[in-house]
Amino acid sequence: MTSAPGLPTIVICAPEHADVLGSEFGRYARDYDLQVTSTAEETTQALQRLRAAGTQVPLVVTESRLPDQHVLRAMSQWRSVVPTMRRIVAAHWDLFLADADELRPGLSKGTYDAYLLMPRGVRDEEFHSAVTELLSDWGATVPAPEVATMRIVAPQPTALTAAIGDFLDRMGMPHHLLAPDSEEGRALVAEAGDTGFPVVSALGRGTFVPTAVRDVAVRIYGRPADIDVGSVVDLAVVGAGPAGLATAVYGASEGLTTVVVEAEAVGGQAGQSSMIRNYLGFPRGISGMRLAQRARNQAIRFGTRFFTGWPVTELVPGSDGQPHRLLTEGGEVRARTVVLASGVAYRRLGVxxxxxxxxxxxxxxxxxxxxxxxxxxxxxxxxxxxxxxxxxxxxxxxxxxxxxxxxxxxxxxxxxxxxxxxxxxxxxxxxxxxxxxxxxxxxxxxxxxxxxxxxxxxxxxxxxxxxxxGADPQCDWLPETICRDDNGFLLTGRDIPKHLWRDGLPPANLETAVPGVYAVGDVRAGSMKRVAAASGEGASVVPLVHAHLATLGD
Structure with missing residues (x-):
């Protein structure tokens, strides 16, 4: 079975059930070439030919039993030919349980990506959801995007173009890098006024020449000053890693007016992870970028506003019922409660x-x-x-x-x-x-x-x-009234020195020494430093925020 030439190729090794798998993958024939083989050796040769021809192979699918080689050995060999492709074992329903115990350990070793039950009828969307997840993951990390929301024009790679590209990747925004002498590149340079490089064209945001990543972030997402200066939000979150995103989702979903201010890209350090395999509910794993962007979209759905590319330079605690103030170079945010989820930054090598x-x-x-x-x-x-x-x-x-x-x-x-x-x-x-x-x-x-x-x-x-x-907390901008441990991490709850307790009682579990200011995730002393733990703290802090707001009245 073949489709239009020049497309990425899905290879299907089906010695016994080519009719089933060939039919099932027919729905992908518009966008992918399909090649069906019947042995491990034939599949190896097909992959070698495709690689030599420069054809992209996003996926190989095989039955659980092959006539000439054990499927795990075959998978290992195929991976060495095309390391970037994703790999699925689709077991026939008569063999699925019988082969599971022997084959599933290969998942933990990275031999292949998914062990699936071969579809028994039409519209098996559970099967195809796994297929499309893997194709989507491949598409996000290997080929140039078919449709780019951003275009960058530069004569050669520079530290700035690399930083802009990294920011866009972490924000889940596909982009193209164009040469200035290309037809499209010349048009964008002229549109920007021929004032230098790099030239960035943002979908719906015009063409401009940034001098820093922040210029790109501001053009797309705005600045904190865009918030009505006369308004006070219920909850301001500093940092959009897993802890901050969870805070935003749970806070906004429970009716709190919520703003998130992030210094870099949404996702924090976790957003840079190529594949997180031990996060609950994602058996095939999920990239940090996808996890972060899904959480961001979820928070936006509930009404959260995000401002990206703006480090908070100062926290001015409120007193006598006044709101707390978060200062940035792009404006300030006034909030009744603040959750510090700014995470940590990688230590410098020092060479x-x-x-x-x-x-x-x-x-x-x-x-x-x-x-x-x-x-x-x-x-x-x-x-x-x-x-x-x-x-x-x-x-x-x-x-x-x-x-x-x-x-x-x-x-x-x-x-x-x-x-x-x-x-x-x-x-x-x-x-x-x-x-x-x-x-x-x-x-x-x-x-x-x-x-x-x-x-x-x-x-x-x-x-x-x-x-x-490894990482250090970024807390130099916080006032001294927010206590830290010897390594600079923020103290909360009973870890705060007793002379700072109020009426002999410690602050709430995730609350700092400043009432209404909380710390969650990696920035907090004693935290687990895991994505799931940070998400849990982000969710757990919201009831504490509600309790504090109740003490403030109107």
């Missing part, structure tokens, strides 16, 4: 030669938006947490080799499911007890020096360095 190359091969946190640029190259990920593990596995789809450099054994800092996937992936290697001490290149990163546990320094070629070094 001057590498700091000078940030955005030009050296990246803090950013993976998804630049992973495609690492194809065929050697890259290094520094860090030992879950974010580092997720980044390494995502980069392994593109890079020739990925080295994780971690100061401590991964077993002390990383979830076991990620360690299992890393051990199974022959593209990724681990250097425990190591550190990156030097690096450089002409205009962009070309080499690194890694010091191993024995103190031996080795120079390696490297086209990418991804730094996920």
């Amino acid at each position: 001057p030669a590498l700091e000078d190359l940030v955005g030009m091969g050296v990246h803090y946190g950013t993976v998804v938006s630049v992973a495609r640029e690492t194809e065929g190259s050697d890259v290094v990920v520094v860090g030992g947490g879950n974010s580092a593990g997720q980044a390494a596995l995502h980069l392994a789809r593109y890079a020739r080799s990925v080295t994780i450099v971690a100061r401590r054994p991964l077993a002390q800092t990383m979830s076991s499911y990620l360690i299992g996937e890393i051990r199974y992936n022959d593209v990724v290697r681990v250097c425990e007890g190591g550190s990156v001490v030097d690096g450089g290149g002409d205009d962009r990163l070309e080499w690194l020096v890694v010091r191993d546990a024995a103190g031996v320094e080795t120079r390696h070629p490297a086209a990418g360095l991804f730094l996920l070094l």
